[in-house]
Structure formats: C-alpha cells, structure tokens
Amino acid sequence: VTATIRVDAGRVKPISEHLIGIFFEDINYGADGGLYAELVQNRDFEYSAKDGARDKNWNSTYAWSIQGTNAELSVSEDSPIHANNAHYAVLEVHRPGAALVNNGFDGIAVKKGEKYDFSVFSKVLDDTKGGKVLVRLTTKDGKEIAQAAIRVSSTEWKKQKAVLTATADAADAVLSVCPQMAGKYALDMVSLFPQNTFKGRKNGLRADLAQTLADLHPRFVRFPGGCVAHGDGVDNIYDWKGSIGALEERKPLRNLWGYHQTRGLGYHEYFLFCEDMGAEPVPVVAAGVPCQNSGTCSHHSVGELGCGGQQGGIPMEEMPQYVQDVLDLIEYANGDAKKTVWGKKRAQAGHPKPFNLKYIGIGNEDLITDIFEERFTMIFNAVKEKYPEVTVIGTVGPFYEGSDYEEGWKFATKMGIPMVDEHYYNTPGWFINNQDFYDRYDRNKAKVYLGEYAAHLPGRPNNMETALAEALYLTSVERNADVVTMTSYAPLLAKEGHTQWNPDLIYFNNMEVKPTVGYYAQQMYGQNAGSEYIASSVTLDNAQDAVKKRVGVSVVRDGKTGDMIVKLVNLLPVAVNAKVELPSLEGMNTTAVKTVLAGKPTDKQARPVAGTMEVSEKFGYELPAYSFTVIRINKN
Ligand code: AHR
Secondary structure (H helix, E strand, O other): OEEEEEEEEEEEEEOOOOOEOEEOOOOOOOOEOOOEOOOOOOOOOOOOOOOOOOOOOOOOOOOEEEEOOOEEEEEEOOOOOEOOEOOEEEEEEOOEOEEEEEOEOOEEEEOOOOEEEEEEEEEEEOOOOOEEEEEEEEOOOOOEEEEEEEEEOOOOOEEEEEEEEOOOOEEEEEEEEEEOOOEEEEEEEEEEEEOOEHHHOOOOEEHHHHHHHHOOOOOEEEEOOOHHHHOOOHHHOOOHHHHOOOHHHOOOEEEOOOEEEOOOOOHHHHHHHHHHHOOEEEEEEOOOOOHHHOOOOOOOOOOOOOOOOOOOOOOHHHHHHHHHHHHHHHHHHHOOOOOOHHHHHHHHOOOOOOOOOOEEEEOOOOOOOHHHHHHHHHHHHHHHHHOOOOEEEEEEEEOOOOOOHHHHHHHHHHHOOOEEEEEEEEOHHHHHHOOOOOOOOOOOOOEEEEEEEEEOOOOOOOOHHHHHHHHHHHHHHHHOOOOEEEEEEOOOEEEOOOOOOOOOOEEEOOOOEEEOHHHHHHHHHHOOOOOEEEEEEEEEOOOOHHHHOOEEEEEEEOOOOOOEEEEEEEOOOOOEEEEEEOOOOOOEOOEEEEEEEEOOOOOOOOOOEEEEEEOOOEEEEEEOOOEEEEEEEOEO
C-alpha cells in the first residue's frame, strides 16, 4: 500500500492542552491494596459482611488471625478512637508468645534494606499493666525479616510508632504484633507503610505504580470514579468530607465493586497526587443521585455487589446541605488558608497553598430523569454563582442505542453547561468507523470530556488490536481537540486476582507493575501532546474506504517547546509506504525522535521502540503493519 501524507501549515487551530489524562476509580483493588501504599489489610477492623459482596465471611477480623496459643482475639465497639471507626481488636494474652497476625493484601511484599513505618493506636484494658510489644515481619515459612518494639501501657488510646527494616526480600510476608506481657490489649489502625512512597509522602502512594501513572504525563486526574463517585444508593454516595482529615477519623465506605474503602487515599491525597504530577485535579461528585438514580447499576445486578440501595436521589430537604458540601469542596481546594473554614482544614492537613481547582464534574452516567435534573440544577447553579471560574462538567452518560445520551445533551444545552462527560466502551470496529464522531459536533455547544472509553473485544483483552483502534481514534480526537478538551481511558488499574472489569490499562500484583500495550499507546500521546493542531491528511492510493479508515495521521505543535509531532497509525496487516510532506522545517532539528509500537493484533507484549530518523520537508516513511509511530521533530 502506498500513501501520501500532507501537512497544511496554513490550517492551524489551538487545541486543548489537557487532552490526555487519567481516570482513577477504586475498582479492581485500585486504591486499598493497590495505589495506596498501606500494606496492612483491614487495618481499621471495619470490614463487614456488607463490604465483601462475593465473600460474605468478611467481618472485623478479616485478614487477621492469632498465631500461637493462650491468646484470644475479639472485637469491641466500647469507647472506640472515633465514632467513624467504631470497631477495634481486643487481644487477650494469657501467657506471652502468641501474636496478632495480618496477612496484608495477598501477603506483604517487602524489599531487603528498605524501611517501613509501623504505627498503631493502642491501650491496655481492665487491670493490664502492659509493657513491651514486639512487631515483626516474618516470611511464610516463619523466618523473621524485620523486628521492632513499642510499649503499650496507656489506658487511653495512644498512637505508637516504630520503623522496621527488612533484612531480606519477601513476596508475601505477614505482620505480627506480639505483646511480651500477659494482659488485655486494645489495638486499632494497625498500619505499615513503606518509607519509599511516591515523592516520599507519608500516607502516600505505592512508588512504582504512581510512577507508572506519572510516566503517562497525564494533564489531569479524574477521581474518585466512575460508579464509586455516585455509589449504588444514597448511603453509598462518595461523601468527600468523610475522606479527609485524620486517618482514624475518616469514614470507611463500602465499595460498590465488592470490597472496603478505608479512604486513607481520600480527597486530600488525590489533590496531592495531582500536584505531584503537575496534573489538573478533576473531582467528580454525585449529582445528588446514586447510580441510575435508583440504587441499581448498569454493571451490577441488584444484590450481587451490594446494589439495591434506596430509590431516587438525596431527599430534597437534604439537598441544601449536599449543595453546601459541594461548595465546601471547592473551598477546601481553593479557599484561603486563613480566612475560610475549609481552606483552614486544608492548611491543617499540611497544604496551606490552594490546589487551584479548575474543573468539577457533577454526575456520572446518570439517567436524565426529573430526579436528576432537579438536583443537578441546584448544584450547578450554586457552583456557577459562587465559583464562576470553575468549569462544571455535566454528564451525558454512555453513548449506546437506547441510552440517555441525547437527553443528556438536550439538558446540557438547555442549562448552558460548559462541558459534558461522555463515555463509550465499544468494539475496535466502532472506533475505526466513527473517526468522524466529533467532526460533526456543534462548536457552539458544550465542550466534551471523553471521560471513559476503551476498545472492547470478546474476552476483553488489552492487545495491539484494541490499542491501535484507540490510537487511531485519538488521531481524530486530536483533530477535534478544540471541542474535546479532555480524554481518559477507563478503567486505569487492576490487581491480578481481584479484577471486576477488563480490559484495564495497567495490571499489577504486589511485586510487579504490568502496563498493557494500551498503556503505551496512551503514553505516546501523553508524552507527545500539543497545543496547536496542524491540519493533515492521508491519501491511500487505489484503496477502498474500509482500508483508508485504517490509516490515520495527526500533527500537532507543542507551543512550549516549538516541537512538531507527527502521529501515524496503521491498522492494516501490511506496511504502508508513505510520502510525507511537511511544512517548512526551518529552525527544526531534522534528526527526529521516532517511537514505534508495532505487533500482531493479538500481541499483548509489544513495547514502544525509540530511535532517531532523518526527516525533511519531503521524506519517505514506511508505517509497519499494525503500528503506531510518533515522530517528534524538535525545535533547535
Ligand atoms: O470504568 C468502569 C465503570 O464503567 C465506571 O465505574 C462507570 O462510570 C462506567 O460505567
């Protein structure tokens, strides 16, 4: 196949600088047991049968056990540290030797020489004197690989800390807490964090996973969902206020994907993560309604994952408080550290400087009903009035036959919502055949945040076929990035053995991070974003329409560096020999950086290969079969 690719320097338009971002939702153990670096599972003893939708044995002692004899474990609610954290462990030791043991999330992975921060809230009960308590990490076969000691003798809750240094690598160690004196001990918030977190933050993020996300160069992070944002019932809506402040006072929340959210990774940590990556925070709050306004979700059958909460939305008499909560969120992010209530709380959490929030999403894939419209309008009007500088992102939900997409757009247009969140999971064929999706969009209507999308094949793999379909589609999104302001592939993270959804962008276990080929396609876009689109076209010689659609080009210029970036996608089983005609390269380095991702459609292991190539105003380039190429021509 031969082709001509032309770039027209006369037709240039500014495009969004926030085009490629990430969608973070706590699905597939993305947060607890995933990005959140806490190594102890059920540290708060708040797991309950409601959390573990697939395993009804979940209870306050899940992941905990007693090792040894002459000791008993029970759970008490008598005088807890805080009402939000109502349960704690009572360890009664009749004769020293036994230990309270935590298995972590599929074990605790530690590295030789690394330091781990242990902490616990504890007190002695009844007439226990207390004394030394050993804290240990041991391997599965009982070998001790770290030890430290604390003293527990207070009759009031007290936080104790120790540092453990691992003397060996272990994939699945356990943590044990072992009182050296007989007696009754109350223990809660038993925590173990690697000191090596992303950017070294306390209560931080798993360094390797967070770095993998940062390497995408995301221009924004959407959080906390997805369905998690609006929950599967009014009582399951993600209340942001319950996710900030002292860890022991946060409100744990049932995760509608079938597990428990400690919310140690809460709103404050999300904001910090954005700041650490130079990405815009995009929080999404519920529009006063849970999933589908009805407590049943499109992805969960009623009862299966705990779905089936209350019908309808937040009662109207409670809406003023809910609206205030949303305004308070913006104040938490942007308010003055001394003069505002919520700005002060942010400062108390260690961040006096505002987070500079520019966007807020209201709603997620909601049905466009009266219940929704009434509540959305209240929130939207209040935000617009108090914070006109913050762009509200409305929801038009999923795009499929019979969805509320059209209704959503009508409502958004009527209300003058500045941006709407669209979602679609479709076949690669859909992405190939709908590259004109945004060409037709009315530029006078709302801008678009393509908040969730992914190419789905039967069996739901993430392979070269899906990655190339997404890369090809993104050439058309870049062309339309005057109207499409942001995009995020979804979902982002998935822990092996704990996935509720496939495909995802990054798989991981306790030891390894496994980015997919789709990840690399996203990374090539994220690392090669532009602020100006330069019109380009590809003409295939003697080819039918179906063939033509499988080759795409997009050319952008990065305003900050002046670099010109050419993206070329070939979804054909054969190479395409292209003549490329570029505008003037005066002042540009003609030794360009070339990155190629290529492989068979079923390939899941392909990786981008970087090199250099000579370019000129007219040069030849062979697009390999099934490939995505980025040619970056740097400004001198
Ligand atoms: O990305 C997974 C789920 O898909 C999200 O939670 C929901 O918004 C969407 O339907």
